[in-house]
Amino acid sequence: MSNLVLLTEEDHVTTITLNRPEQVNALNEEMLSALAERLKEAFHNDSKIVVLEANGKAFSAGGDLNMMVNSDTGGHFENIMNTIEDIVLTLYQMPKITIAALKGSAAGLGLSLTLACDYVLAKSDAKVAMNFIGIGLIPDGGGHFFMQQRIGTVRAKQTIWEGKRLEADEAKGLGLIDFVINSDMDQVVNQYIDKLKKSPILAMIESKMIYHQQSIDQLKSFLADETKGQTNMRQTSDHQEGVDAFLNKRHPNFTWE
Incomplete structure (x- = not known):
């Protein structure tokens, strides 16, 4: 198993750790495959709590740009999107209480994954950003679905369109973050886990699964539409311009083509 995603299990808590810190945990194909496998392992083990965290200064910069640029041939892009769908559906249907613990930034696909968790x-x-728009793309990983659930359609659209990097308090005000931690992160996460351990967690999970079962078909529809939309946007000149501008650290000149 790749060491790009780590898993530990102790006292009914599984911790899944993104472990590509030198690349700000940008999600390349190998890392996505490893994450899918780790989530399936967590899905079937005896834990009742799953924590999604990351090593390094950032939670995740999102999808690896080199992977996105070089995934145009041989059904490669389709395979990547299928893996992302697998990750999101496994995480959303996880029969556990899931917690995303953010240090640093969570952007693009990295933010979509955090929003798939029960608590952020x-x-x-x-800082968080749904910033696909900067390179002429749309959110994937269920980003549209999770943004709509948390902040409503109008705010979701506007937040996606702006692609703005949000400070933690601003994101909490919108509803994208549940708790902002001003003290030691690990200590507070452990305190929250201890609180959950003293709760009737089986009843909590049962309520979660009722809600999520009602929404699963809608999430699958969003994921399918995101794949179609992302495929279309990757063929535009605006996407190519956005990538080139990002790589060359200049402002993009979008032409709607």
């Missing part, structure tokens, strides 16, 4: 806890200096 973030350090006070964390």
